[in-house]
Amino acid sequence: MTTSWQPVTVRMLCGLEGLVGAHLAAGEAGLDQEVRSIEVVSTLASAESVPPGALVVAAPGETELVVLDMMLSAVRAAGAVGFVVTNGPHLVGSATRLAGKLGMPLLVATFKDPLQLARQLDRVVHAPELVRADVLSQLGRHLRRRHTEPGPVLDTLARMLSGQAGLISPVGAVLAGSALALPEGALTDPSPHTFPGAADGREGDLVLVPVVLDAQSGPDMWLAVQLPPGPRTWTTTAEQAAVLAASAVTGWAARRRLEGEREGRERSDLLSELLKKPNHPSRDLAESGLKLGWRMHGWHTGVHLRPTRSASNRRRLTEVLNAALGEQGLGGHLVERGEGWAFWATADREPAHSSHGDVVKPLRAALNSLSGEALLTAGVGRPRKGPEGLARTLTEARQACLLAGTGARSVRVAHIDELDLQQLLADWYSLESFQTYARQILKPLYDRGETQLIRTVEAYLEHESSASSTAARLGIHRNTVAERIARVESLLDVNLALPDHRLVVQLACRTLRFSDRQAS
Amino acid sequence: MWQFTIEDVPALSRAAMLLGTGGGGGTGTELVDPILRRALREHGPVQVVQPGELPPESLAVPVGFVGSGTVMHEKPYEGGEIVRAVRGVEQHTGVTVQAVVGVAMTGIMAVVPVIAAAQLGLPLVDADGTGRGVTKLSQTTLTMAGIDLTPAAFTADKGSNLLVDGVNSADAESVIRLSMPAMGGWAGMAWRPLSMDEITKGMLVGSYSRAAEMGRLLGDRDREGLAAGYGARTLFEGKVVEVPRRHLGQSTTGTVVVEHSEQRDRALRIEMQNEYLVALEDGRIKACVPDLICVLEQETGRCITAERVRYGLWVEVLAIPCDPAWRTEAGLELLGPRSFGYDMDYVPLERAAA
Incomplete structure (x- = not known):
């Protein structure tokens, strides 16, 4: 060479x-x-x-x-x-x-x-071109012979070009091979390109070739080759060799994604089966679970995650989430469920009640580490035993997750135990959509400026529909209360003798008071 | 109308050499100037007239000389050659000429019509067919206008007369060039007499007036006058450091390299084939045919012919825009750089690199 x-x-x-x-x-x-x-x-x-x-x-x-x-x-x-x-x-x-x-x-x-x-x-x-042909054909033979992983591909490439080769993520992190210093904005141009070497002659050209699996979403990775100082003909050789190697890496990445997607689909199918009949998992189901490394018996702690906004590139998000959880020791069997993902930890013995920090803390760290990429919320269920316990803890986790992301609360990770009834209601009240609904229900009263009627009906419902208690609370005559309630019923077109009507109107009143309080 | 007297000889001589752009008879007009002076002394001044000043039916005979000016050095002009040629044409065509007209305003060719006019006692029509040096007799504005000049008569000093008829001007030139060795190297010539209308249409009118004025300005070393009146521009001043020559057919082909007198890393390259044809600096055209390129000796201000330019001369290279007639497509076909075999397009002096 x-x-x-x-x-x-x-x-x-x-x-x-x-x-x-x-x-x-x-x-x-x-x-x-x-x-x-x-x-x-x-x-x-x-x-x-x-x-x-x-x-x-x-x-x-x-x-x-x-x-x-x-x-x-x-x-x-x-x-x-x-x-x-x-x-x-x-x-x-x-x-x-x-x-x-x-x-x-x-x-x-x-x-x-x-x-x-x-x-x-x-x-x-043209002697260098003959050398180029030689390099490319040798590289082609190497790539055909073996290498399902990028590591050996990069090694071969680096050796043949007497340079350094690395596989780099779109944000510049080294995924495999050598760590290379990239110039500012080096990965902005999504097509293969070459940076000329430093003028002082210490380093040669830097060749960058994108690895693209999905043309619409831009490069998934970059193959970078740092050459020693050398002639332009050698850079051309390196560019062509890098494109060849990048296609091998593309093949590997495509295989890996295909496997990942197949496995992911299997997991979510299996989990839905399990959750459908948690009490009597069939033998097949149990065996399939085992194959995926799932232990049906033991104590499960369920976790559910979802993005706060619908993610534009879900496949990619799944990958980075898996990686981030892995870094926090929570890696394993992330299963796609609906808009989000689920996973669980299994222990032989019942975890102590105080131990839910063991899951919540690393979970929070993992989500924080992803904040540049996507905003996610997570919910954690109580430890539950056996296959039916798995279904319960995952359901709890899902509920906690839903609440974690709602309203004024900024909690990214919620444990089901942390959510008391008051809190639950407060979360409801703060929902924008429910506030709109409440305003809609009470609109006839508001439009007429009947704040007195609103106060009366609210007190009436808080006092278990007792006109006397309400009258005492508001310092007015009992008959006045009865007359106002009748007007409310007529204006809102409800019958407060019916439990459903009572509930809706009471919730509406509370929600509006909550939002007024928030506003003030 | 004006009178050409002995006092006008030096100016015409200088201008003829300047406009000759290095050609015009090799050694210059020094051989014919004394003959012109003698003719003017013997026959009196020559009337220089505009074509409109003669009756329209008047005929003017174009005269000149053909062959090698170098040979003329060995075998000088005897004096009666042109008159005999004119008589030959008259005899053959059966007409009588009322005037003489120039063919090419270059070197000896520019002087000979004045001698003939004096000897014949006829006026000289103030016109010629080139306004500058040319290599071939066919390189004239008459050719562009489609005016043929045959029959033509050629005479040598020992009394030989050659009459060429039945062919066009270009073929007549081939015939006479082949006869040159037998005729002794050069000959006087007279072409078919032209009407005033043909002269107005096919020639550059005012040539002799212009030449006399340019010659005076050149004699006075009045560069500003030359620039203002004729667009002349000094391209380069320096020393001739190289003159490789080779012979290509009839012409003296070669290159002159002039090193700049102050900036030693600058050099002007002039290509020549009898005339100076192209001037380049750093591979860029500074001037080229049909514009005029003239090499003058710095000390004396005299024009140096392509044949006499040599190593060690301190020179000034002057360029003058040609007559607009030469800048037409037909003009460039006859006298553009490509007509001399140069692989380049014509760049007018005014647009060439300063």
Whole structure:
């Protein structure tokens, strides 16, 4: 591999093939420029269109070479790195002076057939491309032979390119291979791209190739290759090799996702079966659970999680959530349920009542660590025994989770035990949707400015529908109470003798008082 | 109408060399100037007239010389060649000419019509067919206008007369060039007499007046006058450091490299084929044909021909815009850079790199 590091320069070509004995007329400063191709020109038009990095061989001719100076400046403007010309009257001081000024080597050689000279030099210049073909075919063989994991792919790539290779997450975290320093905003452009190496020559180019499973959601990972300083041809080799390796990594990632999705589906199917008949799990069900590492017997503590907003990329969220829980020692069998996820911890003995901090604390830490990615809430159930206990604790967890995310409360993780009745009600009152509903129910009274009627009906319901108690509480006559209640019933079109009606109106009154209090 | 006298000879001579852009007979007009002076002394001044100043039916005979100016050095102008050629054309066509007209305002070619006019005692029509140096007789505005110049008569010093008829001007030129060795290297020539209408349509009118004025300005070293009147621009001043030459057919082809007198890393490259045709600096066109490129000796202000330019001369390179007729498509086809084999498009002097 070491030969490939040598860029082919004008200086190297000077002593080779048809340029043996060539004389450098001017432009010594440019001798170490890299030659990327050999071009033969005979007209000014062909001189203007040589590719950058070309060493130009001028076809000898009577009329063409009299404009040698124009050709020199044209090929240099196009990015040529050298000019080979035969000796003759066209080669005058103005041409050598110009080549010197342009820093472009002007080689005077003896040749009859410019095409033959170009062919000879071309073979030398394209040697790196032969090396490239070799690298790519070797890499292809390696990738076909084995490597289902990215690690060995990265190792092979790094070894063949004499550089460092790493697999990087879209936020820049190293997933496998070497840790590489990325420039600011390096992963903004979602297409393969290359950063030129530092000017001081300590480091070479940095090649970045995205690993994309779903074209719509952008790169899932990045394959990064840090090259040592070297010629441009080698960077091209690295870019092509990295694309090849990235496709192998893409295959691996796709396989992994497919397995993950299949397993996830199996889990949620199995869990719904279990929860459907928790008392009598069938033998099949129990065996399938065991296969997934689920212990039916023992004490389960259920956890339910859900996003506060519906997630745009659920698959990705599942992955990062799993990873975050794993970091807190809560990893395991995350099961997708409805809009959220469930999992549980199983212990041989009944956990002590005081031990629910053991779940809540790491859970909170895991959710906090994800706050950059998504806002999640979680609920935790009580420890419950056996398969039927699993269903109960998960139901409790789900309830706790629902409450954890509602209203004015900012609790991210709620334990079912922490939720008393008052709290439950307070949570209800603070629900925006319920407040709207309450206002709707009491609207006829509000619209008329009947605050007195609202106060009366509220007191009446708080005092178990007793007109005398209400009258005593409000300091008014009993008949007045009865008359006001009748008006309320007529205005709201309800019958407070019916328990359902009573409940709705009472809840509405309380909710509005709660929101008034909140507002003040 | 004005009179061309002996006092006008130096100005015409200088202008003929300037407009010759390095050509015009190799050694310059020094060989014919004494003959012109003698003719003016013997026959009196020449009337220089505008085409409209003569009766419309008048005929003017275009005269000049063809061949090598270098040979003329060895075998000088005998004096009667042009008159004999004019008589030959008159005899062949059966007409009598009332005036003489120039063919090309370059070197000896510019002077010969004045000599002929003096010797014939005829007025000189103030016109020519090039306004600058050319390599071929077909490179004229007459060719552009589709005006043929045959029949033509050619005469050499030993009395040989050659009459060419039945072919067009370009073929007549081929015939006479092939006959040159037999005729002794050069010949005087007279073409088919032209009507005033043909001259107005097919030639550059005012050439001799213009040349006399330019010659005076050049003699006075009045660069500002030349710039104001004729758009002349100094391209470069410096020392000739290289003059590689090669011979391509009839012409002296080569390159002149001038190193700048103050900025030593600057060099001007001039390509020549008998005339100076292209001037480049750093691969960029500074001036090219059909615009005029002239090389003047710095100390004397004299024009230096392409044949005489040599290493070590301190020179000033001057460029002058050509007549607009040459900048047309037809003009560039005859006298553009590509007509000389250069792989480049014409860049007008005014737009070329300063």
